[in-house]
Every structure is written in C-alpha cells, then in structure tokens.
Amino acid sequence: MSRDRVVVIGGGVAGLATAALLAADGHDVELVEKNAELGGRAGSWERDGFRFDTGPSWWLMPEVFDHFFAMLGTSTTEQVDLVRLEPGYRVFYGPDESPIDIESDETRSRAVFDGVEPGAGDALGRYLESGRLAYDIAVDRFLYTNFDSPRAFLNPDVLRHAPTLAKLLARSLQSFVAERFTDRRLRQILGYPAVFLGSSPDRTPAMYHLMSSLDLAEGVRYPDGGFTTFVDALVRVARAKGVRIRTDTTATAIVTRRRRGIRRRSAIAGVRIRSGDGTERSLPADVVVGAADLHHIETRLLPIREQTFPQRFWDRATSGPGAVLVLLGVRGTLPQLAHHSLFFTEDWTTNFDAIFEHPTRVPVPASLYVCRPSATDSSVAPAGHENLFVLVPMPADPRIGRGGVDGAGDAAVEQIADRAIEMVAEWAGIEDLGERIMVRRTIGPDDFVTDVNSWSGGALGPAHTLRQSAFLRAGNRSRKVDGLFYAGSSTRPGIGLPMCLISAELISKRLKGDRSAGPTPV
The missing domain is CATH 3.90.660 (Polyamine Oxidase; Chain A, domain 2)
Incomplete structure (x- = not known):
C-alpha cells in the first residue's frame, strides 16, 4: 500500500479516529480543526468548579470501542475507566x-416490565432476542461495509433472515412496539431509542429495535471523568501514531486538479487553511477526509461542479x-x-x-x-x-x-x-x-x-429514516473528486460515537481496497 499524504478536516470523534487509523496504516496524516479545543460535538465547558460534557453522554455498543482500540494496539481498559x-x-x-x-440487566428489566404490564416480561424477552439477531446481522454484514461488494447481501445469514429483515425495514418502530406491548410507558421506553438515531418512533424503521438490546440487556x-476522557484518549492514540494536529485552523477550501483524459472528474491536490492569526496557506494532500459536517464540506469547501451532495440533495434530506x-x-x-x-x-x-x-x-x-x-x-x-x-x-x-x-x-x-x-x-x-x-x-x-x-x-x-439508513445513507466517497472521502455522523453508518468509530474504519478499508463486510480482523 502506498504512503499517501492525508489531510483530515475536523477534530471531532470521527476525525480523530480516522486520523489515528490512517496513520496506523502507514499514511502521513495531518488533522485540522477550526476550534481551539478538539472533540467537536463531544465538547466540554467549565465554570466555578463544574465541568460539563456538552455532547454524547451514553456509552453503548462497548464492543465497537474495544475493536477500535484493539486495531491501534491498545484497549478500552487501558484508555478509559468505564463505570x-x-x-x-x-x-x-x-x-x-x-x-x-x-x-x-435483562433479567431485572423483564421483572420491571412485568410489574407494569403482566406478561410484558416474556414479551420483552422475545423482543430483545429479535433485537439481538438484528444487531448481530447488522454488525457482521451492514455496519462495517462500504456496500461495494454484493457479499454483504449474499451471506447465508442475511439470505436466511431476508424476509424478516425486509419486514423490519418496511414498518415503523412504533407499530412494531405497539403490536407487542399495551402500556404507554413501556411503549415509550422501547420507542425512545429512535431519538438517539435523530428521528422518532413513527419515522424510524423497526429494524432499529435492535437498540433496546444495548441498554436493557447489555x-x-x-x-x-466524563466523555472528554474518551476524546483525550483519541488524541493520545492519534499522536502516538504520528498524526500532526492543528487547532485554531479553519479549512477554507478543498483544492483539486483536473484529471487529464477523464471528463468531469477532478483529483485531490490539497486543503486551503487559515490559521488563527489570519495566515493562509495550502496543505498538499493525496487524500482528504471530510470529517466535519458533510453539508459544510460539500457546499462550502467545493465548487458546485465538484459536489456529490449539492444543496438540492439537502433540500430533499431529513x-x-x-x-x-x-x-x-x-x-x-x-x-x-x-x-x-x-x-x-x-x-x-x-x-x-x-x-x-x-x-x-x-x-x-x-x-x-x-x-x-x-x-x-x-x-x-x-x-x-x-x-x-x-x-x-x-x-x-x-x-x-x-x-x-x-x-x-x-x-x-x-x-x-x-x-x-x-x-x-x-x-x-x-x-x-x-x-x-x-x-x-x-x-x-x-x-x-x-x-x-x-x-x-x-x-x-441526518435522521435515520428508511431512505437515510444503511446503503441508502450518504456514501463516504466523492463521485466527483478522486481522493475525497467523508467520515462522521452525516455519512455511513450513521449517528453516535460507535458509528463515528466505524465510519473511520470504513475509510481505512477504502484506502486498503478491503471490500469485506465485517470488522477488520485484529
């Protein structure tokens, strides 16, 4: 694999994770962040002895964190003290x-449900079993893939459960829950994970009932110390792998060059940046990863002829x-x-x-x-x-x-x-x-x-509606500019800290030509 010069735009969780993995893969990586502090939405604020996390506050899907840190030769236990x-x-x-x-704990959760609605404990057990099956298939076949190979869909497990998966995609989470539970309070407990996905129970596919297996059972x-300790861990592992990090540095344009003999396609040349003191310069690059908000990357840093997701795309998005x-x-x-x-x-x-x-x-x-x-x-x-x-x-x-x-x-x-x-x-x-x-x-x-x-x-x-989930979500590679990729909650696989870590791994897979469907073997 060649050693590319990579510039990552955005020092949030997805940007730091992408930078760390690409540096571990042997690339020369520089990250630019417009703010003085790193972390993006996972920020913090302090006053008079109070220290607040201003973003994520739920730690779910621990195996995703474990896998990410293992790829970098360390572990969650070494980096973060979880309670x-x-x-x-x-x-x-x-x-x-x-x-x-x-x-x-599932056993105690079932007892709680039974105390609210007789028989709801057993119904919860069946609900969580279904959710675990959907979750396992999602992790093995749909979350860690760039959907650039039919193998993600032709796996025997996927084919065997295809009718069930299709039904889960075709109906809402709200109707799926209402069919199994009567009490409003229990319905709300099982429906609220849709908010984690940027949507509502009646707008989210029932496939996402898998979320309940994460908190009610796992x-x-x-x-x-707060979620800033996780951001600090990402900064540590990124720097340990050789990533150069620039804060107070705003990306003002993605610089491209026209490709000879290829109509209507460009290639990455670098990133134009402005430092906090107003100095402007260009960072040369073979690869650019836009790990900031995708709308901003596309509509503010690229001319319209090079936008894969122009404003008209966002006008239709949710x-x-x-x-x-x-x-x-x-x-x-x-x-x-x-x-x-x-x-x-x-x-x-x-x-x-x-x-x-x-x-x-x-x-x-x-x-x-x-x-x-x-x-x-x-x-x-x-x-x-x-x-x-x-x-x-x-x-x-x-x-x-x-x-x-x-x-x-x-x-x-x-x-x-x-x-x-x-x-x-x-x-x-x-x-x-x-x-x-x-x-x-x-x-x-x-x-x-x-x-x-x-x-x-x-x-x-972007909300996890049906047309903004899985392979229907905005892709992570530009169709107009070779060498331009995207990471973070705007793109695949979606919203949340675990998804941002997976989005970083998907970029690593792209650059290695890895078209596998599951997590990268460690």
Whole structure:
C-alpha cells in the first residue's frame, strides 16, 4: 500500500479516529480543526468548579470501542475507566406518576416490565432476542461495509433472515412496539431509542429495535471523568501514531486538479487553511477526509461542479432534531434524579410532529433528557453539589436562536430552558430547583451552526429514516473528486460515537481496497 499524504478536516470523534487509523496504516496524516479545543460535538465547558460534557453522554455498543482500540494496539481498559450504571436510567411520566427505573440487566428489566404490564416480561424477552439477531446481522454484514461488494447481501445469514429483515425495514418502530406491548410507558421506553438515531418512533424503521438490546440487556456505561476522557484518549492514540494536529485552523477550501483524459472528474491536490492569526496557506494532500459536517464540506469547501451532495440533495434530506442544551450547576444534592433520567410527555406523537413536520414549531410541553453525571463522578462538580445536563429536542432550526451564560441567550432559547427546569422540578419533586442554580448556560440550534458547522442547526446529523439508513445513507466517497472521502455522523453508518468509530474504519478499508463486510480482523 502506498504512503499517501492525508489531510483530515475536523477534530471531532470521527476525525480523530480516522486520523489515528490512517496513520496506523502507514499514511502521513495531518488533522485540522477550526476550534481551539478538539472533540467537536463531544465538547466540554467549565465554570466555578463544574465541568460539563456538552455532547454524547451514553456509552453503548462497548464492543465497537474495544475493536477500535484493539486495531491501534491498545484497549478500552487501558484508555478509559468505564463505570456500569445502576440503574441504567430512570423514566418520569408526569408529576403524579411514579418513575420507572430501568436496570442494566435483562433479567431485572423483564421483572420491571412485568410489574407494569403482566406478561410484558416474556414479551420483552422475545423482543430483545429479535433485537439481538438484528444487531448481530447488522454488525457482521451492514455496519462495517462500504456496500461495494454484493457479499454483504449474499451471506447465508442475511439470505436466511431476508424476509424478516425486509419486514423490519418496511414498518415503523412504533407499530412494531405497539403490536407487542399495551402500556404507554413501556411503549415509550422501547420507542425512545429512535431519538438517539435523530428521528422518532413513527419515522424510524423497526429494524432499529435492535437498540433496546444495548441498554436493557447489555447495560449503560460511563467513562469516569466524563466523555472528554474518551476524546483525550483519541488524541493520545492519534499522536502516538504520528498524526500532526492543528487547532485554531479553519479549512477554507478543498483544492483539486483536473484529471487529464477523464471528463468531469477532478483529483485531490490539497486543503486551503487559515490559521488563527489570519495566515493562509495550502496543505498538499493525496487524500482528504471530510470529517466535519458533510453539508459544510460539500457546499462550502467545493465548487458546485465538484459536489456529490449539492444543496438540492439537502433540500430533499431529513435532518435529525435540533436541541436546546441547559448546563446547570446546582447547590446541594439531587437524589431524585438518576445518572440518566428521561421525561416523557403523554402525547409524544404531537411532540415529535412539532419537531419533524413542516412547518416545525417548538413543542410545548417537550419531552426531555437529564444527565446527572455527579451521581457517578465526583470530579464534575464541587463537593456536595450537582451537575445537570438537560437536553430538550427541538426542530433543527437556527432561527430558534443562540444560548448564553446566566440567562443571556436569545429569548426563545431561555424560555425553553425555563420550561425544562420547571418540568424537572415538578415531575421529580424538587420544588426549589430553580432557586438552587449556581451556574447556568444554554446552547441553542444556532450555536450548533457556529460551533460545528451543523446543517440546519441539527444536534446529531441526518435522521435515520428508511431512505437515510444503511446503503441508502450518504456514501463516504466523492463521485466527483478522486481522493475525497467523508467520515462522521452525516455519512455511513450513521449517528453516535460507535458509528463515528466505524465510519473511520470504513475509510481505512477504502484506502486498503478491503471490500469485506465485517470488522477488520485484529
């Protein structure tokens, strides 16, 4: 394999992972990141002794992390200290209903379901068995493939289960769950993973019921010290493999050259960059990996004639949700909340329609998610105080506005935050929550545009609808420019930290000419 000069654009999880793997493969790799800090959406913010993760907060699919680190000659255990959460999460349904704790174990989860709806425990067992089968097939045949060989589809396991897989793709997760469970609360527990996929239960294929086998059976973990410790680990392994990392360095254009004798195709020549001091220069490259937002890479860094995914592609695409994030440092303790707590409104179909149907609108009331990492990690808040991260799913609409510190954000964002705080206080029985807030910062959809060049202000990436999943999701290789590739949540295989690691491996496979369907043997 030749030693290529590679420039990776974007220092988020996908960019760092791609840079590390390509350097391990023997390439000369340089990474450029526009912000002063690395991590992208997996960012952090500190104030007055409180340290907040501002992005991912669930550690699922641990075998994907294990495989990634093994490819680099190390292990998850060596790089990150994982804690198994008990309970996995707590679910609130209103001020007058008792919350339900979901354990990180299938046997106990089945008991919880039986306690809510007689017979639901056995139904959950069958549901998780089906989910594990779908998950195993996905990992073995569909997640680690570039779909450039029919072998992904002609595998005996895939062919044997083809009728079942087809049915799972053809119907919604919501209908699949409703056929098996009656109680609204259980239906919501099994439907909410669609939000992790940037969608809603009625818009997500039933194939993704596989997600429930990850938390209800395999459990939920947390990296001690916060998710920035995972970003730090990626930086360490990337640098150890020889990656040169430039922060405060903005990619302003992808430089190409016309190929002789090949009509309407170009080849990579380099990347134009601007340093923090305003200096501009070009980095020569044989390969460029766009690991930032794909809409930004395509529509801002390339001329239209070289865009595989021009604006008209995005005009037809479906964004995942936006979000208002609320970071709260709270005086005293909050035992009413678990490490992860979910607050589900009764009419969440209306809630999701507000986010995804046009014209979109801010949902009132809004379902929301609260992370209390101080329940597990003493380093994220001063002794005796609590750290809360509140996520309120919103339409992917920058017009909702930007956030700020101590209530200084745009009015709509601060109103959304106020309603979320009131909802948590009422439903969890913390009457004085608002009075105990010592630190407050909000982040709105327009901040995602500024901070990570997010398409439409989305918090996650393109939604996992049927036509934006698996081989139908945006591909990771340019059709117009040889040597240009894409990694991250905008492309295959999709949204989430594990998917970003797999997307990095898919680039490594592309450059090695590896057309296999499963994880790279270690």
